[in-house]
Amino acid sequence: MPAEAPDPLDALTTDLAALDAAGLRRRRRILASPCAPAATLADGSTRVAFCSNDYLGLASDPALIDAARAGAARWGVGSGAAHLVSGHTVAHDALEARLAAFTGFDAALCFTTGYMANIGVMPALVGRGDAVFADRLNHASLVDGALLSRADLHRYPHGDVDALARQLTASSAPRKLIVSDGVFSMDGDIAPLPRLLELAETHKAWLLVDDAHGFGVLGPQGRGSLAHFGLRSPRLIYMGTLGKAAGVAGAFVAARADVIDWLLNKARSYIFTTGAPPLLADTLLAAVDLIEQGDARRAHLSALIQRLRNGLTLRRWHLMPSTTPIQPLVIGDNHEALAVARALDEAGLWVPAIRPPTVPKGSARLRITLSAAHTIEQVDRLVSTLRRLEGGAP
Known part of the structure; x- marks a missing residue:
């Protein structure tokens, strides 16, 4: 007689206990004030x-x-x-036109949301028999978008353009x-976008860039990662989120007009x-104006990034090489990362501990994010x- 299924x-109780034992259980904190330092x-x-x-x-x-008050009144x-x-207003239309012009599309x-953008765009562009080539450290929404497309998924080692070139060459x-x-959300580094675009041009591929953490921060007037490198091409599709540097909510995809028309008809x-x-x-619309006029904010943010990096010269923990507001301090062990986060919390500082599966095993870290x-x-x-805590760590 077959054994009775649990x-x-x-099983849920057991699985949650296993998360606790591994230092991987997540819990929310409840904020009682607006988003601010x-x-x-x-x-x-x-x-x-x-x-x-x-x-x-x-x-x-x-x-x-x-602007929100005036918008609600209207x-x-x-x-x-x-x-x-019937849900598309002149306000929505004006925002799309402004974002296209601002990013140069x-x-x-x-x-x-950005998640909905990525899971909508990818299945609209490729399907069974096609191929998606993805950096191994891409955001979960890009992974899910690729899986939903049912195209063959090829993942290349993080930032390894040569490996990507071999995969593209081998694909029919x-x-x-x-x-x-x-900008990679857990490492804070910038993708090698010029070389990725070269490969897209050579192999007649689309290049979709998720610039959730670059829009508003990088490039002239905060126009994003593509503007940071001065890149333009009809093969580029640009996704930016509007709940990070823009300070509000939502996301957008910018591209050539026929691509956007196709997405409007096919992105579920x-x-x-x-x-x-x-x-x-x-x-x-008001936020894009502030981004465009925000050079002083970006200069202050850059100064804060440099001050943090100059000050955090540690023995065991190390900052990853990032020039962006995402400054990951790698601790390594899940439990130690949690302990450091708790010690910071007791000192009145809120820095989250990031653990697998969000980051690779053995690379648990504090994800320090800076703001203007x-x-x-x-x-x-x-x-x-942090220097005091590391000095007292075993």
């Missing part, structure tokens, strides 16, 4: 937060709050339908799509979802506390 309820938690305690992606400090900017709080039904299409797929983060995560509230489109809203004094406090 009760799924019991000075954070108040639900219990009334305060922290200096080094964990948001609000790189330019726009999430609580008074100009954006005013539009209400919901769009009421999908964009292709013919047209743009807005999505409610009729349609090829190269996908990469512009665009077609089959309610449009974002138009008040957010009005707010984002941070002060020099706050960064110095973080540096001195």
Whole structure:
């Protein structure tokens, strides 16, 4: 007689206990204040937060709050339908035109999140028998988009353009799509985009760049990773998110006009979802203006990055080589990373510990993210506390 299958309820309890034992269980913290370096938690305690992606400090900017209020007064709080039904307003249309012009593309299409953009774009461009070539450290949304497309997925070692070239040469797929983060969210490094574009041109492939962490920060006036390298091509498809440096919510895809028209007709995560509230489109129009005018913010952010890197000269833990606001401090062991995060928390500093599967096994780290809203004094406090903790670590 076959053994009785375990009760799924019991299995969940066991599996959660295993996550605890491995130092991999995740829990939410409840914030009781707006997104800003000075954070108040639900219990009334305060922290200096080094964990948001609000790189330019726009999430609580008074100009954006005013734009949101005016947008709500004009539009209400919901769009009421999908964009292709009745949920597309002049505010949405103006935002797409502004984003296309700002990033240097013919047209743009807005999505409610970056995740929805990536899982919509990739299946619309490639399918069975085609091929996707993806950096091994790409964001989960790019991995899921590739899997949903049902194209053959080829993953190349992080940043290894030579390996990618060999994969492309060996492929006989009729349609090829190269996908990469512009700035990698856990390492903070910038993809070798000029060489990726060269390969896309040589092999007649699309190049989709997820610039969630580059838009607003890199390039002239914050126009992103492609502008940082001065890249233009009809083979480029650019995805930027609007809840990080832009400080609001949503995402967009920019490309040549016929690509955007195709996505409007074929991207399921665009077609089959309610449009974002138009008040957010009005707010984002103001946010793009602040990004464009934000050279002083970016200069201050750059100075903070350099100050952190100059100060964190440690013996056992090490900063990864990043010039972006994402500054990963690799600890190694899951439990030690959690212990350091707890010690920082007790010192009034909020820095998250990132563990597998988000990062490779053995590379648990503190993901320090800096914002133009941070002060020099706050960064110095973080540096001195980390140096003290590492000095007392076993």
